[in-house]
Amino acid sequence: DADVLFIGEGPGKDEDEQGRPFVGKAGQLLSRIFEAAGLPRERVFITNVVKCRPPENRLPAVEEMIACFPFLEAQIALLAPKIIVCLGGTPTKWLLKTSEGITKLRGRWFTWKGIDLMPMFHPSYLLRNQSRKKGSPKDLTWDDIREVKQRWDLLQEKKGQVV
Numbered sequence: 743d744a745d746v747l748f749i750g751e752g753p754g755k756d757e758d759e760q761g762r763p764f765v766g767k768a769g770q771l772l773s774r775i776f777e778a779a780g781l782p783r784e785r786v787f788i789t790n791v792v793k794c795r796p797p798e799n800r801l802p803a804v805e806e807m808i809a810c811f812p813f814l815e816a817q818i819a820l821l822a823p824k825i826i827v828c829l830g831g832t833p834t835k836w837l838l839k840t841s842e843g844i845t846k847l848r849g850r851w852f853t854w855k856g857i858d859l860m861p862m863f864h865p866s867y868l869l870r871n872q873s874r875k876k877g878s879p880k881d882l883t884w885d886d887i888r889e890v891k892q893r894w895d896l897l898q899e900k901k902g903q904v905v
């Protein structure tokens with residue numbers, strides 16, 4: 743029962759070992775971001791563009807993203823999310839078919855196959871940029887997740903009216 747799907751890049755070492763997405767350092771930060779925003783973890787789903795760990799954490803190759811896409815598409819079809827959040831440049835560029843950088847695209851709503859989509863910075867990027875000053879990646883991400891939470895709240899209200 744998840745209305746929001748977060749899509750990362752690919753499994754890192756911890757994810758590869760445990761077979762679950764975002765369980766390492768970046769995942770722990772992502773969990774704290776959900777908590778701070780008031781998004782219940784059991785109401786979001788998290789996955790990755792590629793399903794196997796790229797060696798040495800290099801960027802996934804296009805052929806790898808193509809090979810994994812049927813799995814991602816199936817996940818999206820089964821889940822039918824109302825909101826997709828792309829974490830970092832890899833899922834954003836892949837789904838939106840753009841070469842524009844994440845700094846330009848984050849915090850804006852796009853539509854992907856009729857689904858609201860917002861790019862956000864990747865939590866690993868936030869781990870490398872710890873400043874909380876106004877306009878810093880962390881500060882901007884706080885704005886972005888609150889925007890996502892607002893849209894999620896609207897969805898819950900609408901569901902409440904239907905029931």
Ligand code: URA
Pocket residue numbers: 750751752753754757762763764765766768769790866
């Ligand atoms: N980074 C990602 O993009 N995905 C994970 O699952 C973990 C780290």
Ligand code: URA
Pocket residue numbers: 762763786787788789
């Ligand atoms: N829950 C998630 O959020 N992602 C999975 O891949 C499996 C369970």
